[in-house]
Amino acid sequence: MEAPRQLRSAAAEREEITIAHREYEDENVVAIDFGPGVEATLDIVGETAIVVAGESQYEFEIPPEATDVTTNDGILLITE
Template identity: 40%
Template sequence: MKVPTSLENADRDDLVVRTFEYDDGSVIAVDFGNAAADIEVDVLGSTAIIVAGGEQFEFELPPEASNVVARNGVLTIEE
């Protein structure tokens, strides 16, 4: 699963994006850092809207995405 371009190019020093590949799928994990311990996620169709640390990110989910969860400042997109 490919990381959405807007997350790859996010202009935040503390934003860390990683992709984990497994035999049965993949996971994109986005750590928004300590300043965004409480992030909110809303999915409208294939668009995800994330509010973290006073900033808003909006991006198209990969077509393979089946589950989007935010917990403790980390957004996970699962295949």
């Protein structure tokens, strides 16, 4: 699973945003870190995720293969 296009574009434009892909035995996780000291909050409305990180807001459709979308210590986690 790839990170949503909106988040990949933001990472390409802003050096402090990093995207990591982790593969475990029973799941795959995409972790998006918005930078040091930046807390990300998440709202889900229907199939749309709204993330506010610092002064920026990102909206994206939740990938159909995602089983969970959460934040942990300010990092956005999309689990498959």
